[in-house]
Amino acid sequence: MHVQLTKKDRKQIAGRLNKGWESSRVLRRALILRELGQGQTAGQVASHVGVASKTVRSVARRYEEEGLESALFEKPRPGQRRVLDAGQSQGIIALVCGPPPGRPGAVECAAPRPGSREAKVGTAGGPGNDPHPAAES
Numbered sequence: 001m002h003v004q005l006t007k008k009d010r011k012q013i014a015g016r017l018n019k020g021w022e023s024s025r026v027l028r029r030a031l032i033l034r035e036l037g038q039g040q041t042a043g044q045v046a047s048h049v050g051v052a053s054k055t056v057r058s059v060a061r062r063y064e065e066e067g068l069e070s071a072l073f074e075k076p077r078p079g080q081r082r083v084l085d086a087g088q089s090q091g092i093i094a095l096v097c098g099p100p101p102g103r104p105g106a107v108e109c110a111a112p113r114p115g116s117r118e119a120k121v122g123t124a125g126g127p128g129n130d131p132h133p134a135a136e137s
Contacts, residue, residue, distance in 0.1 A: 001060055003037050005033065005037035012068060030072060032051070
């Protein structure tokens with residue numbers, strides 16, 4: 001299987017392979033296209049890159065039918081959209097995994113205890129969302 005790469009596509013592939021900022025999947029697909037463009041067979045490329053021949057043919061087919069971007073990048077998968085963006089997720093992880101502010105080595109409860117000043121102020125979620133509901137008398 002031979003893929004005829006355009007000069008522009010060859011240049012983009014070389015840039016992606018040299019840049020090193022892409023995911024391993026994108027780099028692997030770029031390498032597949034480059035080697036196919038150099039005249040290697042699907043079997044040779046599969047052996048060299050470490051993928052199945054079917055994968056090589058699939059990347060080549062997507063390039064021929066839909067272009068370079070489609071061959072390199074996956075289409076969005078179905079499913080529910082993420083509630084938080086990457087920055088929000090990283091902030092929460094840093095907050096949860098980091099040391100408590102002002103008290104290195106101390107372990108604090110993430111939710112205010114009943115009767116504490118913070119509990120009297122209220123919770124971010126509003127009434128009914130208190131993680132430590134007051135005991136009924």
